Amino acid sequence: MSKDVRITEWEEKELAKSISRFPERKDTFKNHGNEEIPRISFPENIDDSYVEDLGFPGRYPFTRGVQPTMYRGRLWTMRQYAGFSTAVETNNRFRYLLDQGTTGLSIAFDLPTQIGYDSDDSMSAGEVGKVGVAIDSLADMEVLFEGIPLDKISTSMTINAPAAVLLAMYIALGEKQGVSADKLKGTIQNDVLKEYVARGTYIFPPKPSLRIITDIFQYCSQNMPSFNTISISGYHIREAGSTAVEEIAFTLANACTYVQSAIDAGLEIDTFAKRLAFFFNASSNILEEVAKFRAARRLWARIMKDKFGAKNPASQMMRFHTQTAGNTLTAQQVDNNIVRVTIQALSAVLGGTQSLHTNSKDEALGLPTEDSVRTALRTQQIIAHESGAADTIDPLAGSYYIEALTDKIEKQAVELMEEVEKEGGVVAAIEKGFIQRQIESSAYEYQTEIESKERIIVGVNQFKVDEELKPPVLKIDPAVEDNQVKGLKKLRENRNNEKVAETLAALKDAADGDGNLMPPILAAVREYATLGEICNVLRGIFGEYRYRG
Amino acid sequence: MTDKKIKNRVLVAKPGLDGHDRGAKIIARALRDNEFEVIYTGIRQSPEEIVATAIQEDVAVIGLSSLSGAHLRLFPAVVEELKKEGAQDIRVLGGGIIPEDDIEVLLNAGIEAVFTPGAPLSDIIDAFSKACDDFYGRS
Numbered sequence: 199m200s201k202d203v204r205i206t207e208w209e210e211k212e213l214a215k216s217i218s219r220f221p222e223r224k225d226t227f228k229n230h231g232n233e234e235i236p237r238i239s240f241p242e243n244i245d246d247s248y249v250e251d252l253g254f255p256g257r258y259p260f261t262r263g264v265q266p267t268m269y270r271g272r273l274w275t276m277r278q279y280a281g282f283s284t285a286v287e288t289n290n291r292f293r294y295l296l297d298q299g300t301t302g303l304s305i306a307f308d309l310p311t312q313i314g315y316d317s318d319d320s321m322s323a324g325e326v327g328k329v330g331v332a333i334d335s336l337a338d339m340e341v342l343f344e345g346i347p348l349d350k351i352s353t354s355m356t357i358n359a360p361a362a363v364l365l366a367m368y369i370a371l372g373e374k375q376g377v378s379a380d381k382l383k384g385t386i387q388n389d390v391l392k393e394y395v396a397r398g399t400y401i402f403p404p405k406p407s408l409r410i411i412t413d414i415f416q417y418c419s420q421n422m423p424s425f426n427t428i429s430i431s432g433y434h435i436r437e438a439g440s441t442a443v444e445e446i447a448f449t450l451a452n453a454c455t456y457v458q459s460a461i462d463a464g465l466e467i468d469t470f471a472k473r474l475a476f477f478f479n480a481s482s483n484i485l486e487e488v489a490k491f492r493a494a495r496r497l498w499a500r501i502m503k504d505k506f507g508a509k510n511p512a513s514q515m516m517r518f519h520t521q522t523a524g525n526t527l528t529a530q531q532v533d534n535n536i537v538r539v540t541i542q543a544l545s546a547v548l549g550g551t552q553s554l555h556t557n558s559k560d561e562a563l564g565l566p567t568e569d570s571v572r573t574a575l576r577t578q579q580i581i582a583h584e585s586g587a588a589d590t591i592d593p594l595a596g597s598y599y600i601e602a603l604t605d606k607i608e609k610q611a612v613e614l615m616e617e618v619e620k621e622g623g624v625v626a627a628i629e630k631g632f633i634q635r636q637i638e639s640s641a642y643e644y645q646t647e648i649e650s651k652e653r654i655i656v657g658v659n660q661f662k663v664d665e666e667l668k669p670p671v672l673k674i675d676p677a678v679e680d681n682q683v684k685g686l687k688k689l690r691e692n693r694n695n696e697k698v699a700e701t702l703a704a705l706k707d708a709a710d711g712d713g714n715l716m717p718p719i720l721a722a723v724r725e726y727a728t729l730g731e732i733c734n735v736l737r738g739i740f741g742e743y744r745y746r747g
Numbered sequence: 748m749t750d751k752k753i754k755n756r757v758l759v760a761k762p763g764l765d766g767h768d769r770g771a772k773i774i775a776r777a778l779r780d781n782e783f784e785v786i787y788t789g790i791r792q793s794p795e796e797i798v799a800t801a802i803q804e805d806v807a808v809i810g811l812s813s814l815s816g817a818h819l820r821l822f823p824a825v826v827e828e829l830k831k832e833g834a835q836d837i838r839v840l841g842g843g844i845i846p847e848d849d850i851e852v853l854l855n856a857g858i859e860a861v862f863t864p865g866a867p868l869s870d871i872i873d874a875f876s877k878a879c880d881d882f883y884g885r886s
Contacts, residue, residue, distance in 0.1 A: 309764035309815055313791075321793075324820030325764050398766015398790045439769050525769070529864040562864040564816070564846040638772050645773050649868050658865045668847045674816065745789065 202244040208254040208266075216256060216266040223270060227589040237270060238262070238591040251496070251605075255591050257511070259499040261492050261604070262592040263550040264515040269588035274546075275553035276578045277354060277519065281306030281330035282565055283678050285341035288331040292346060294568065298575055302553060304354040305342070306330030307364075312399040314360045314733030317682040326679035330356075334686050335728045339367045340374065348372050352383035354429070354519070354553075359401035361388035362410050363732050366720040369422075373724075385426035385475055385519070388414060391452040391624055394745065395633045396434040401733060404625045406740035408459045410715060415460050415470040417716035426475040428456060429519060432494075436479035437525050439641020442490045443607055445479060447614035448633055450497060454615075455624045457506055467506050471513035480542040480549075481523040487542070488594055489603035491518070491549025497608050520546035521555040527562040531657035532669060535559035540577050547587050548594055554578055564671030686728070693726040701725050702735050709739040755879040757808040760788040760797040762825065765815035770842065774810060777868045778875060794824035802834050807882035808875055811858075813843040823856035838878035842866070 227235040238255065241248060253259055256266030265271060278300050281288045292303055307330040310322035316334050317326045326332050333339060348371065357364045365386050369379045390407040393400040400407070411428065418427045432440075432449035440448065453474065460470055478494065480487050498516040502508040522542035527535045536559050543556050556574040558566030566574070582588050594600045621627040628634070647653035654660045701722040708718045722732055759775040761768055768790055775787045786804050788797060801809050811822050822841050829835050841853055842862035850861045860874045880886070 313764055315764075321764065324817035324824075325815060328816035329765075393766070396766075398768065399764075437767075437769070439773075527864070562844065564844060638776070641769050642773055642776050645777075645868065655865075659867070671846045673846070676819075 212256040212266040259496045261496040268591045275302045277302040277553045279304040283327040285338045316730030349377045354385040361386040366723045388428040396438040402740040403743045412463045429477045431477040433479045443610040447611040468510045476518035480546040484545040487545035488549045493607040519553045520551040529562040697725040756784045758806045761790045762821040763817040767814040771812040798828040808838045808878040826857040
């Protein structure tokens, strides 16, 4: 049978172009029996509905993946989220991870940093350096990236409400290293809407938060073409207890809100949309997760094209990071968690993720040790190099179950997004508690299923053993907080405080007006104004969000 | 049987900056389903705010939840604040991601019981019931 003309057309266009720029990893991919593994498999008959719903990788609606060669061209980025204690300690862990073969950095900040408090703020007591690294000023960033050239790596920063400040610090750090902003690669999470419903590190009310986010979109579209300006996250919504459908629906509803507010601010869709990135959760129901990733990709492409009129294919394609589901890790029989993480990571790869973090087995007990972090990374490397899952594109396509589930998840997500619209949109739905209640109900239902043993969690409500010595976990020395506070005090004595005051005053004026906030924030961080000082200026103008649930 | 008519009144609280409140909300709801009167503080509460709410709401037990590793600082701070306010008869329970070594430290600091991931809801509810019985002087 001759090849369908539409396949040939895709091969000659997208595929040929991609291969000429980035050759595949191997000349031929073969199994142990020396038989060639096909790049991609198609149904015998390519009809219109196939083209409309599944199509070709690297082409609208991107159901089968965002790149024409997917992992045959380049493996996903193995990006392990890390950060704890001080910048010195985290710098060591970063260098260790790079030595072990991670291909991108991902910074975990401590909670004071994430909520815009300096380490010496009374609100920070007990939290400094705990869930991530403490960053008070550019001086800490300089230590964090000691010996790591910014033009050689990409860096993801899990930072939301103060994202503009950390981005400015990263730019200023690049300047010091001689790397200009347009060369910087990475991602800021910058997704405040989900903080109101799931993760809790909000500072300002929704309206000024959306303004800051839009300012970042605008600034980066002009100055940082390779930087992802936002990572719109379903991960934490799922961790908070949502279903797979709710994860997709609420994330895409948030995404639409960001896009609309950028358009309302006068930005042209195709100037900023290609730098929007996403972040999803990979939970244990492997087939549902694969369908979820495929449905999300297709739905986003359709929304961008039909609702927002995006013309550039790069604006329509959903690129996403995935992390395995922390909430599924058990404190009981912790070795079992390695198996859970493997299943979850495989679902992300079969679903076409662009980058992946695999959790460590001991994270239900505390911070992961270096050994368990290595096993987590090895899990990805085994999937990449031994499982064969990376050798052929979208291998589960055409499964009756997967395709039916992909359709169903997309349909249910659309319906739920319509409900959010009926509530008056995302911001109104958050303020009324609509989204929070949905997530809470799903979380409660899941827990009651575990209690009643309708849902079996191995080692928790069945197949239990008399434990079992708990393995060691990483401890943060309480002295970290004191040392960080001392360092901050020294910084305040040694910097040019007049310049700091000047730049903070200029920031206040900008916040009061409607100019872009990035330039004045950048000017302030260059003078070593602290994160807390900058956020306090903005708190003074924008106020703080309080949920009255 | 008459003392059973006093309804168990408890506070579920999130000390510190941690925003992970899935567990706290599930426990609040499970307690309500088991005939407790439950007040949930919401996130980002200081030990002082938690104790002030506990006294004002006249609760028998405070259940603290933290997943950010700040428990060694924040849980004992609640116990201390209760003493300072002369409300040390209010019982304190704790839960979250708490390494095994830390559990004994917390128990010695006056936290009555500590629950970690995977603890059955029924055990947690029992602990709240028992702490309420102690507080209300029921045997």
